[in-house]
Amino acid sequence: MTRAFGAIGPTIAPPDVHRDARPRRRVAFDPPRRIVRVLAGAVGVAAVSTLIFVLGTPTSATAIDVFGALRGPGEPALIIGHRGDRAEAPENTMPSLELAMDRLAYVETDVQLSRDGVPMLFHDTDLERITGDPRSVGDLDAEQLDRLDVGAWYGPDFEGERMPTLERFLEALAERPDARALVELKADWTNDEVLTVVGLIERFGLRGRVVLESFSLETLFAVQRVSPTTPRIMLIRELPADPVPLAERLGLVGFGTTAKSVTAQPQALEALHEAGVAVLCYTLNTEDRWEEVGALGVDGIITDEPSELDEWLAVTAPGT
Template sequence: MERPEPVTRASDAIDPTTASPRARPRSTTSAAPPPRRGTSLGAIRMGRLLAFHPPRRLVRVLAGAIGVTAVSAVILIVGTPTSATAIDVFGALRGPGEPALIIGHRGDRAEAPENTMPSLELAMDRLAYVETDVQMSRDGVPMLFHDTDLERITGDRRSVGDLDARQLQRLDVGAWYGTAFEGERMPTLEAFLEELAERPDARALVELKADWADDEVRTVVGLIDRVGLRGRVVLESFSLETLFAIQRVSPTTPRIMLIRELPADPVPMAERLGLIGFGTTATSVTAEPQALAALHEAEIAVLCYTLNTEDRWEEVGALGVDGIITDEPSELDEWLAVTAPGT
């Protein structure tokens, strides 16, 4: 029986139903001011983006002082590209009809409870790419967990950020899925990375949930470097603030922006943020096929989340997306074996 596709919000940092409890409420922002004469089209687009989704700290202060268009110029000047390109991470970018990469969403959720080591290890053993979510515990330990609070998985109404890592690891994160997984504990990012390092052909997409400060991002990058996984771990986020923090702390770390709707021309945004790709919805890609073409022309990847049915796989595959994030990696693999033999 096919499972319904989960509803995925555009931004964990903005939508209060999906945001991490560490995210602070955002104030309503007025429309972007008209561009000054001589301002480039790319700067105008970036200015509008910042006007509606401004980072909280330095960039927001600058926006208030000198205007969002000038801020976009600052970003353009100080931006540093990543050392790894989309082609380095994902291989040759796909053309229409070419099979997309399979990315296990929170591991292999069809076989084991999400974001647990059994789920993640299944995906790492079978796939080249696995996706997971990270939130910071109260005592500053990056933990693998998706939801705003712990209730759906553990029955506890508190959030990851309310508890220390030791308290979090006393919770059962497997019993909800089935008796075979009773006693599973919430993994740390460090434990996951150590397992990933044991599988030289595996890579990971790590979503930093909601807004992360520089020192928090530095903790994550430090773990990646310590385990020797630079270039094999891609950081991703819906949050502009988090993406700016990654750019400041580790500009050579490959990163992806998660966004519900691609702009008609997303290349200037990608260049200013130093992105190797976007993660977006099937609806966005089908609505803006020229955006996919423009990104590929600029050697920037496009991934689609979270697609669990054959009609969606076929729809985005026909357009040439580079990766499909799915809860059903085994079914997608079997479907590709039939529809694209030899992959």
């Protein structure tokens, strides 16, 4: 089986205001709260320094360490299961995630914080589509979230499925030596909130097997500050014409972007590969899209149809 923003200049400065990662309405700027959050960030940096001292200084991972040799035009990309294997089980549930972990090079999932700070696997900004509850993950404590049914919407066979914690997911990942994961941190995360995730990765011995990713610059800077050796990817809808300075500034092993972005600017993909940075495309579910980006040499395809993509690659790239 195959194991498979607009442009930003290179002089970005890391933001110094750390908003809560949980989805919420924006509030008026509050100077005292800002000071408190900045101080909390400083405490987070001290905490991670202690963690690194105890565990030993890790070695930074490169894109090749994480994804293998970068692809050339026409070479088969890694298959990455989007929120697990959504074609077979409800997204971001353990059945879906375990199917992907057992069959694929990578599984992708999403993390948000509950009201009491527990990392939970869920994608949407509210719970309506999956559970019928109009509230968000950040409105409820983990215990309340555990009472919600996140499988019945998909079909009767999955009625009663509960929202997994990141801890439960990482435990299952650790039981599968060949499994790896892309974990998207939704919205903006502070230093201390990122440390919660990094601490779980370390506890389960998954350093190098879990790649953190985000659309949020604030979150990526937080990861860089508190755990600079953790592999990270920037999710971005449109690659800059020259994305290499941005990758270097953030210490990225890769970008996750759209097929439209890659096909519009193939020179950006080439420049990133020359710099040793990977490029993944999301979320592609049709043969024409797979062929389009594969011809350019993307390194990974995030898909809702991993089995179909695997079969397609078996025919179009025999031996993979």
